[in-house]
Amino acid sequence: MDKATQPSDQATNAVDKAYGDQQDIQKYYKRFLNANNAVSKKHETWKILDLFDRGQQWDGAALPPWVPKPVTNYVRYFRTIKRANLASSIPSANFYAEHHNDDETVANLQKAYEHVWHMEKVDRTVRRCIDRALLQGTAVAYVYNDDTYVGGKYYGEEDPDNHLYVGKICVKRIPNGNFFPDPNAYSIEECKYIEVTEVIPLKTVKQTPAFKKYAGQKLKDYNINDLDFNTDASGDFYTRTTTKLNTSLTNIKGDELVTVHTHWERYLNESGAWQVDVSYYLRNSDFFLLRIEDVKPSEYPFAIMYDEEEENDFWGRSTCEDILENSKIVNRTAQTAAILATLHQNPQKVVWKESGINAQELAKTGNLAGKTMQSNVPASQAVQYIQPPDISRAMLEVEDRLKADMKEIVGINEAYTGQSVGSLTTSTGVNSLIERSSVSDKDKMMQIDDFVERISYLIALTIMYQWDRARPVMNIQANGRARYDVFEPIDQLTAENLTLRVRSNVYSKAPITQESKRQQADKLMQMQGQFQYNPPIITPEEWLKFQDFDIQDEIMQRMEQDRQKADQNSVDNLAKKALELGVMISHMLEQGVSMEEAQVEAMKQAQQMMSGEEQGEGQGQQQPSAPAEPQLPQGATDAVAMQNMAQGM
Numbered sequence: 001m002d003k004a005t006q007p008s009d010q011a012t013n014a015v016d017k018a019y020g021d022q023q024d025i026q027k028y029y030k031r032f033l034n035a036n037n038a039v040s041k042k043h044e045t046w047k048i049l050d051l052f053d054r055g056q057q058w059d060g061a062a063l064p065p066w067v068p069k070p071v072t073n074y075v076r077y078f079r080t081i082k083r084a085n086l087a088s089s090i091p092s093a094n095f096y097a098e099h100h101n102d103d104e105t106v107a108n109l110q111k112a113y114e115h116v117w118h119m120e121k122v123d124r125t126v127r128r129c130i131d132r133a134l135l136q137g138t139a140v141a142y143v144y145n146d147d148t149y150v151g152g153k154y155y156g157e158e159d160p161d162n163h164l165y166v167g168k169i170c171v172k173r174i175p176n177g178n179f180f181p182d183p184n185a186y187s188i189e190e191c192k193y194i195e196v197t198e199v200i201p202l203k204t205v206k207q208t209p210a211f212k213k214y215a216g217q218k219l220k221d222y223n224i225n226d227l228d229f230n231t232d233a234s235g236d237f238y239t240r241t242t243t244k245l246n247t248s249l250t251n252i253k254g255d256e257l258v259t260v261h262t263h264w265e266r267y268l269n270e271s272g273a274w275q276v277d278v279s280y281y282l283r284n285s286d287f288f289l290l291r292i293e294d295v296k297p298s299e300y301p302f303a304i305m306y307d308e309e310e311e312n313d314f315w316g317r318s319t320c321e322d323i324l325e326n327s328k329i330v331n332r333t334a335q336t337a338a339i340l341a342t343l344h345q346n347p348q349k350v351v352w353k354e355s356g357i358n359a360q361e362l363a364k365t366g367n368l369a370g371k372t373m374q375s376n377v378p379a380s381q382a383v384q385y386i387q388p389p390d391i392s393r394a395m396l397e398v399e400d401r402l403k404a405d406m407k408e409i410v411g412i413n414e415a416y417t418g419q420s421v422g423s424l425t426t427s428t429g430v431n432s433l434i435e436r437s438s439v440s441d442k443d444k445m446m447q448i449d450d451f452v453e454r455i456s457y458l459i460a461l462t463i464m465y466q467w468d469r470a471r472p473v474m475n476i477q478a479n480g481r482a483r484y485d486v487f488e489p490i491d492q493l494t495a496e497n498l499t500l501r502v503r504s505n506v507y508s509k510a511p512i513t514q515e516s517k518r519q520q521a522d523k524l525m526q527m528q529g530q531f532q533y534n535p536p537i538i539t540p541e542e543w544l545k546f547q548d549f550d551i552q553d554e555i556m557q558r559m560e561q562d563r564q565k566a567d568q569n570s571v572d573n574l575a576k577k578a579l580e581l582g583v584m585i586s587h588m589l590e591q592g593v594s595m596e597e598a599q600v601e602a603m604k605q606a607q608q609m610m611s612g613e614e615q616g617e618g619q620g621q622q623q624p625s626a627p628a629e630p631q632l633p634q635g636a637t638d639a640v641a642m643q644n645m646a647q648g649m
Contacts (some may be wrong), residue, residue, distance in 0.1 A: 038183035068338035090123040093456035098499035115473035137318035143458035297461035303454035343388035452504040464495040
């Protein structure tokens with residue numbers, strides 16, 4: 001290439017790239033607007049549900065100041081009760097290899113996953129997602145590798161230079177109002193694209209290392225005035241302010257809020273494989289903050305949690321939405337009753353003009369005790385009170401009926417909330433009532449299982465493709481102690497060929513399930529104590545597993561130590577008896593007794609030991625001692641084993 005023409009060519013390429021970036025940004029933003037329009041009605045519903053949940057359902061209502069605004073917050077009540085039952089314990093998932101040749105790889109992956117699950121408190125994120133799904137019908141979790149994180153040095157033999165390991169896997173909830181899937185898709189797998197928005201200060205955008213490295217000087221020179229806020233749609237249905245702030249003396253430069261758009265796109269590339277690209281941009285700019293092609297893994301990094309799935313709809317529906325209209329009526333009924341009670345307490349008045357009483361003054365001080373007023377006419381004619389109607393019994397009955405209907409819709413009764421259950425006095429009857437009321441919860445727990453499995457699968461994929469160095473991992477054992485291990489990187493070929501199965505079982509940890517298991521374990525233990533089954537139908541350790549003791553792990557650990565000690569003592573005793581039998585046979589051989597006769601005598605001694613032990617256990621009596629020459633020990637730990645030893649000598 002001629003050096004004289006190279007600069008102009010570079011300039012042309014730069015212009016073409018800038019034009020191409022601007023075209024793509026416009027295309028992505030049009031996609032965002034289409035997705036935003038498709039979900040706008042959902043945004044309105046979510047906002048109303050959120051206001052009811054916050055106890056702010058009267059906000060914005062054009063009501064006189066004196067009008068009561070009672071809050072009967074059944075939306076929040078039902079949400080918290082359901083969350084307590086569904087999300088009280090979220091266990092981590094287990095991985096399984098489809099082929100046994102991958103067992104070692106899966107075991108290595110499992111320990112890294114458990115590390116992420118505990119260190120990043122993924123169960124708490126899942127709990128928050130369940131909470132939002134119960135309110136709004138849908139919740140979204142985002143799994144990603146934070147490559148800005150730098151861990152401590154890993155001191156491994158294969159890493160003599162003690163390099164720092166980089167990156168940690170995070171799981172966070174994305175608010176529904178900031179998530180915009182392809183409006184033509186009914187599931188995450190069908191989405192051709194997904195847009196995610198985040199409202200953050202411009203200063204934060206400029207300080208983001210990845211953005212600074214990619215956008216360079218363009219980002220550094222970017223001014224808030226370059227963004228046309230009049231046409232900018234953030235998608236935030238909580239309507240946070242995103243207008244220019246530099247018109248006020250109180251504003252600080254860089255604190256202006258901007259909407260960062262993240263555009264995810266998944267498609268089949270030329271080789272026929274799935275490919276995921278991601279682009280970050282500001283709505284009115286002519287450059288990308290960051291573009292990454294062929295992101296690994298080739299999956300959308302999102303997991304969707306539903307309360308109730310809707311046919312042919314990406315978004316779910318919540319039980320709280322099912323009771324929303326009833327909740328509105330209950331609040332209005334309560335308000336009407338409160339208004340009537342207020343008017344009965346302080347009724348409206350009619351003042352005759354001929355009385356000479358100042359109506360405005362009467363309105364301010366007319367109800368004060370001891371207030372004296374002058375009237376030109378008799379008092380009965382001067383002021384008359386307007387009596388409001390009494391609170392209708394029918395209105396109160398409607399309110400009670402609506403409350404009962406809402407409890408039935410949600411599936412909550414007295415037993416479900418831990419209250420008195422009337423005539424039911426047995427634990428079996430109460431448990432049966434709870435189980436019937438929580439039938440719908442079983443279906444919701446299946447939804448949670450799907451959600452946890454999806455999150456776990458994304459974590460596993462991210463580990464395989466992003467953790468390219470050995471690093472220490474920590475897992476919490478059953479006894480509460482930490483165990484440290486080493487994760488070995490998984491090569492890309494293995495990752496691509498690994499077929500991973502994920503299983504979660506939230507239902508087993510649900511309160512109703514645990515209570516049912518405890519009752520069954522108690523019954524089995526009672527039967528074992530009564531009938532003395534051999535072998536036992538339940539052991540003390542098995543019974544203990546279903547209990548809820550604070551020191552359960554410590555008790556289990558001590559029981560295991562005692563059992564191991566007892567087993568070791570039994571082995572030592574058996575070895576001692578065997579040695580003594582051997583000495584006896586050796587002594588008999590020295591006296592000229594044949595081997596056959598010595599073995600017969602040994603078998604007799606072993607049988608006497610067995611018989612003596614059984615009688616001693618049954619009667620608590622001492623058995624006759626063995627012959628004087630040689631003297632044999634009394635009893636045996638395992639007489640059958642002793643006989644076998646004798647026969648083999």
